[in-house]
Amino acid sequence: MLRLSHQMCRQVAGSRLKAPNIPTLQLVTRKMTQQRVRMDWNTSIPSPAAKDKEKITALGWFLLLIPATTFGLGVWQVKRKIWKEQLIKDLNEQLSAAPVPLPDDLSDLAHMEYRLVKIRGRFLHDKEMRMGPRSLIRPDGVETQGGLFSQRDSGNGYLIVTPFQLADRDDIVLVNRGWVSRKQVEPETRPLGQPKSEVELTAVVRKGESRPQFTPDHKGGNVYLYRDLPRMSASTGAALVFLDAIYDAQAAKNGPIGGQTRVTMRNDHLSYLVTWFSLSAATSFLWYRQIVKRKPF
Template identity: 50%
Template sequence: MLSSVKTHSSTEQIITCADDVYKDRESLSGTIEPVLIIPIGTFCLGTWQLQRRKWKLNLIAELQAKSNVPPVDLPLELSELEDLEFQRVKMTGSFDHSKEVFLGPRPLLVGGDVHEAGSGLISSGQSGYLVVTPFKLADRDLTVLVNRGWVPRKQKNPESRLEGQIEGLVEVTAVVRRGENRAPFMPNNTKGSPIFTFRDVPTMARMLGTAPVFLDATDTFPGGPQGGQTRVTMRNEHLSYMMTWYSLSLATSYLWYRRFIMGKALM
């Protein structure tokens, strides 16, 4: 509703602006070409949003396809991970629970999207933290970062979830993730703090003494954090943006046609 109000308001502003320009009869001949900038410019912006929408739809399809591919072994060459984001990998090793850090606050994701209702650990409206733990691989001298999953605020303290602090060798299936940049207006990570507001992989790796490799665990160990916290949906509002710009282009083109082609005064 708010989006349509904003769109209506923007349309009225541009039409009012065009109306003021068109009513300047004294400079009519020198105004024809400059006024065309409005419908042409908004048409170009609509076309740009059309291309962006195609790109986003392809990206979403690629993401979903990768998430459905059977897991592969974690590559020996870490450089190969650059092309494997959202690909599932499998590995065997052990967690170092003494060095876990937290990413959040975050809502619980179920099925790749924000969970709206439930009970217990997945109560509606709860926010919590993702538990990130160093994972030492059994087949090589390499330790990576694994997001074991989500816990509510009341279980951020590991003493409250000892059953889920699995010891010894375990097999983990996880999704390859890259680092992320801090979003506008998001607080920066506090140096030395175990709580991160965004996925700053290089800083986490230096702090915990691991390789700069970050993976989201897909499984949930009994009593442990809720796994599967990879968002597999993406915002795609390009259709509404495209319709807004094309509507503005159509409206201002009509005003231009009435003034300069038909020579009729605007009502």
Template identity: 70%
Template sequence: MLRLCRLVSRPLKQSYGPPTVQLVTRKMAQTPFKAGQPDWTTSIPRPKENEKITAMGWFLLLIPATTFGLGCWQVKRKIWKEQLIKDLHEQLNMEPVALPDNLNDVKQMEYRLVKVRGHFLHDKEMRMGPRSLIRPDGSETQGGLISKRDTGNGYLVVTPFQLSDRDDIILINRGWVSRKHAEPSSRPLGQISGELELTAVVRKGELRPQFTPDHSGGKVYLYRDLQQMCAKSGAAHVFLDAVYDEKVSTDAPVGGQTRVTLRNDHLSYLVTWFSLSAATSYLWYRQIIKRIPF
């Protein structure tokens, strides 16, 4: 019992627990950095600006180079399209020529003025539309499929034309009539009979526009479907737009409904390509040359 009391009365040895570790940690934090010791706080080193450009860097340069080349190509396309439109308008003002003996040559004469002599076959008349009216001054009325205004919405009257100097029949777009004058009986004075000579513009057939329904072989055609029109009327594959004539009857269709349908969007295309080239060139210079991260 006495021995047990002595053991209990002895002082315990000093413990080396967390307080000691905390003091050591503070000393390490307060110890100044000495030369030659590694700096564990240093992040990943940045690439030097004078490092060589890798193969991937040169490959990425193809993006601004390609877009710049496409912009230059659109500049050439714009010049070509503007000259083509100018030439077409000049053809519309040239002296009319006679219809060639071989009607297959007419395919190469689009927008050329020709003179023909013969008479209309009104019993095979067809309509194409709805269409808006192109006035003699070049302005156009607002009309379409939904519009009900007779002054702006109507049809183009397409009538087979029997040539006088040969047995061939061709198709002539006589011009525009309003909805209320769509039927031939509503414009008796405009149904010209007998032989006449007229000037017209050579046109080609049209492909079926996207989402356009089929006209089902009726008298009303939604676009210039030369195949079906000629098959129904027995005409050759020649389509002419009659020019405007102020001397015709007020009941007759209004001629001069030729549209030069050539889109010229090359200006917007070249601006887009050059903008992409400038933007990608800046990104390439920033990332590959200057090594500036985002």
């Protein structure tokens, strides 16, 4: 009997050692399940909030107009630069082309600026006018302030504008004879340069000027600050025609120095297109960094 009881006790003890710990097993299983669910959620199912952050908003697309617009302005300035360079080239070709006779209808000269024309007649020296002050344009095209061309080339001077009575008609036109120094502004200081007989000369067709900004109005008399064609014509009885005499070495010895035509065509389009393209590149970089990459500064 005692031996049987001892064997039953050993069996009960063995069964207790082999039986698993139920609470411990449930805790481990729960932790493994939580870890597996959390890992699957983060790797396989994207967050809706993250998707919303990756989208470009309507404001972001609107800000893209800034680099697009500046790029378009740069392209426009490229076209303007090509057009202006071609226009300046055409004007220089006109200045070197063969002169043509003065048209019978003087109104045709409105479409012939910078064209060379031939005229014949005599100067009306008693109605001579001055325009300036101006610096001298030498025959080689260099504008100088003094001392390089002749002894008269000392600082600024004036352009001598004289009415010209055409020989074959009753019309009077205005001719810019050329540049003189301040010492030779008065006609009495250059008597040999005041021809009274008929002369033939070649001149460049010019148009009138509007009063430049910050330039005061004329104070009267025969001195003009800019090419005020209506007022010059009204004071002399001349037609609304203004001509620049070309350079003549013989006439320049004793009188005004011709060839004072300035081709006033500004060409700043290179600096403009560089500015617009630079702004386009800078704003494109900022838009990509802020809107696409979401990188704050």
